[in-house]
Amino acid sequence: MATYLLFLHDPIDDGPMPSQEEFMAIIKEYTAWTEKMQAEGRYLGGNKLTDEPGRNLTPGDGAPIIHDGPFTETKELLGGYMMISAKDYDEAVTIAATCPHAKYGRIEVRLVDEID
Amino acid sequence: MMPERDSTTQRHLDQLFRQEYGRLVARLIRKLGPGKISYAEDIAQDAMLAAVRAWPFRGVPDNPAAWLQRAAVNRAIDLTRQAKTAGDKRPELEALANVATEADENDLHLLILCCEPSLKEADQLILALNTSFGFTSVEIARLMFVSPTTMAARITRAKKKFAALNTDIGAPAPKAVRRRMPSVLKVLYLAFSIGFSPGAGSRAVEEDTAYAALNAAERLTANGLTSCPECNALAALMCLQASRLQARSKEGRFIPLADQDRSLWDQSLITRGLTYLKRSQAARSLSRYHLEAGIAALHATASSYAQTPWTEICRQYAILEDITGSATVTLNHAVALAMKGDHASAAKHLALAARHCAFTDQVHFLVAKAELARAAGNHDEAAQAYKEAMERPTTAPDLLYLEERLDSLN
Numbered sequence: 115m116a117t118y119l120l121f122l123h124d125p126i127d128d129g130p131m132p133s134q135e136e137f138m139a140i141i142k143e144y145t146a147w148t149e150k151m152q153a154e155g156r157y158l159g160g161n162k163l164t165d166e167p168g169r170n171l172t173p174g175d176g177a178p179i180i181h182d183g184p185f186t187e188t189k190e191l192l193g194g195y196m197m198i199s200a201k202d203y204d205e206a207v208t209i210a211a212t213c214p215h216a217k218y219g220r221i222e223v224r225l226v227d228e229i230d
Numbered sequence: 231m232m233p234e235r236d237s238t239t240q241r242h243l244d245q246l247f248r249q250e251y252g253r254l255v256a257r258l259i260r261k262l263g264p265g266k267i268s269y270a271e272d273i274a275q276d277a278m279l280a281a282v283r284a285w286p287f288r289g290v291p292d293n294p295a296a297w298l299q300r301a302a303v304n305r306a307i308d309l310t311r312q313a314k315t316a317g318d319k320r321p322e323l324e325a326l327a328n329v330a331t332e333a334d335e336n337d338l339h340l341l342i343l344c345c346e347p348s349l350k351e352a353d354q355l356i357l358a359l360n361t362s363f364g365f366t367s368v369e370i371a372r373l374m375f376v377s378p379t380t381m382a383a384r385i386t387r388a389k390k391k392f393a394a395l396n397t398d399i400g401a402p403a404p405k406a407v408r409r410r411m412p413s414v415l416k417v418l419y420l421a422f423s424i425g426f427s428p429g430a431g432s433r434a435v436e437e438d439t440a441y442a443a444l445n446a447a448e449r450l451t452a453n454g455l456t457s458c459p460e461c462n463a464l465a466a467l468m469c470l471q472a473s474r475l476q477a478r479s480k481e482g483r484f485i486p487l488a489d490q491d492r493s494l495w496d497q498s499l500i501t502r503g504l505t506y507l508k509r510s511q512a513a514r515s516l517s518r519y520h521l522e523a524g525i526a527a528l529h530a531t532a533s534s535y536a537q538t539p540w541t542e543i544c545r546q547y548a549i550l551e552d553i554t555g556s557a558t559v560t561l562n563h564a565v566a567l568a569m570k571g572d573h574a575s576a577a578k579h580l581a582l583a584a585r586h587c588a589f590t591d592q593v594h595f596l597v598a599k600a601e602l603a604r605a606a607g608n609h610d611e612a613a614q615a616y617k618e619a620m621e622r623p624t625t626a627p628d629l630l631y632l633e634e635r636l637d638s639l640n
Contacts, residue, residue: 145290161287
């Protein structure tokens with residue numbers, strides 16, 4: 115089994131606020147998924163990031179250049195990451211496809227290189 | 231390391247969000263006044279949204295209620311800060327910042343606040359169910375036999391009226407509180423019925439909702455300001471009905487009273503209910519809660535379905551019908567009459583209930599019609615009614631039960 119990182123990107127435009135029913139449905143969906151992953155022993159951890167673009171450093175002449183805010187004009191913001199256990203990309207992608215986030219934003223799947 | 235959780239967390243989350251939403255709004259209104267109800271709700275929703283976005287990454291927190299409260303307080307503080315920066319000096323925003331330091335007061339406060347006498351009773355109920363209990367427009371619509379869109383509009387209007395009131399949000403005077411009790415009790419009664427008989431979804435009962443209403447009723451009986459015979463009667467009714475919650479479904483199928491395993495009935499709840507019933511007898515007149523609790527007690531103390539005292543139950547239903555004029559009561563009376571063996575009277579009462587036009591379309595009516603026809607030996611009529619009932623919105627367990635009833639006719 116290998117470790118895959120799932121980077122969950124959020125689209126930047128603010129959609130309409132979900133209704134109370136939609137809230138309930140979304141919460142249940144997400145917690146059901148996370149609990150399933152935990153029960154299967156696949157969920158290795160994750161973190162939500164704060165809702166701002168942070169900082170970017172790029173190499174500069176003499177010292178790195180610090181950028182406050184988004185580096186490029188993108189329509190999405192990295193919202194958080196999760197680490198899951200899967201045997202290969204196919205499995206990791208299948209798992210990521212079941213994550214409720216896949217309905218709302220892009221999920222980037224990357225394999226952690228195990229160098230022993 | 232992720233904490234271990236079982237799938238009951240899902241169900242509890244539903245209840246948690248409902249409860250916490252009401253508590254958050256209550257706390258904010260207490261600081262800001264009823265006029266700011268929309269603002270209070272926005273903040274509460276922000277807290278829920280924050281949870282939806284954060285919890286998938288680290289799982290549900292160990293103390294989800296506290297997390298939500300903190301999220302709401304942080305949001306309130308953010309808004310205050312933003313407003314200050316913008317030079318906005320509204321005093322209520324100062325008040326928001328103090329929300330963090332308030333201890334969690336009696337969360338029945340919002341319920342009592344919503345039962346504002348200058349509002350129409352229907353508006354009070356709708357407001358309280360939505361704001362204080364967190365029920366959605368769909369759920370409340372089902373209770374009152376209107377469409378969800380109609381109910382959503384009614385909720386919006388009720389909130390506008392509430393916001394337009396210039397009430398002093400301090401604790402209402404004792405006489406004012408007592409004046410509100412009939413509405414407060416009605417809200418709890420309706421909330422309990424949603425839990426006892428959800429009417430939609432995959433579960434036969436929503437225990438958390440039922441227990442929340444029961445808990446609120448019991449707390450009201452323990453408080454000198456709010457306690458009254460009707461309150462005790464309502465608490466009795468809820469305890470007695472709640473005692474059957476576990477027995478109402480088995481393997482995803484609804485189990486009616488006749489077939490329930492009575493060993494699954496919670497005897498401690500029955501005892502508690504009978505105690506409340508006794509306390510409620512110190513009343514000047516019988517309320518509907520007294521009668522309904524009395525009927526529930528007769529069922530709860532029967533050792534088997536065959537031992538149910540139908541004659542006495544019918545007698546109580548007759549009085550209840552007189553007091554309430556409710557189609558549901560008439561229907562339940564019809565069923566009791568059929569159980570007693572008086573099919574002629576049962577049919578008469580069914581016809582009476584049918585006079586409420588919105589009612590004949592409801593699954594409860596159609597099921598009663600089917601059962602009465604079946605008991606009277608009219609299998610064709612029964613089959614037709616079961617089929618019609620199955621086309622109505624209802625819970626999945628109810629549907630399974632109805633399929634079996636239909637099949638067993640042959």
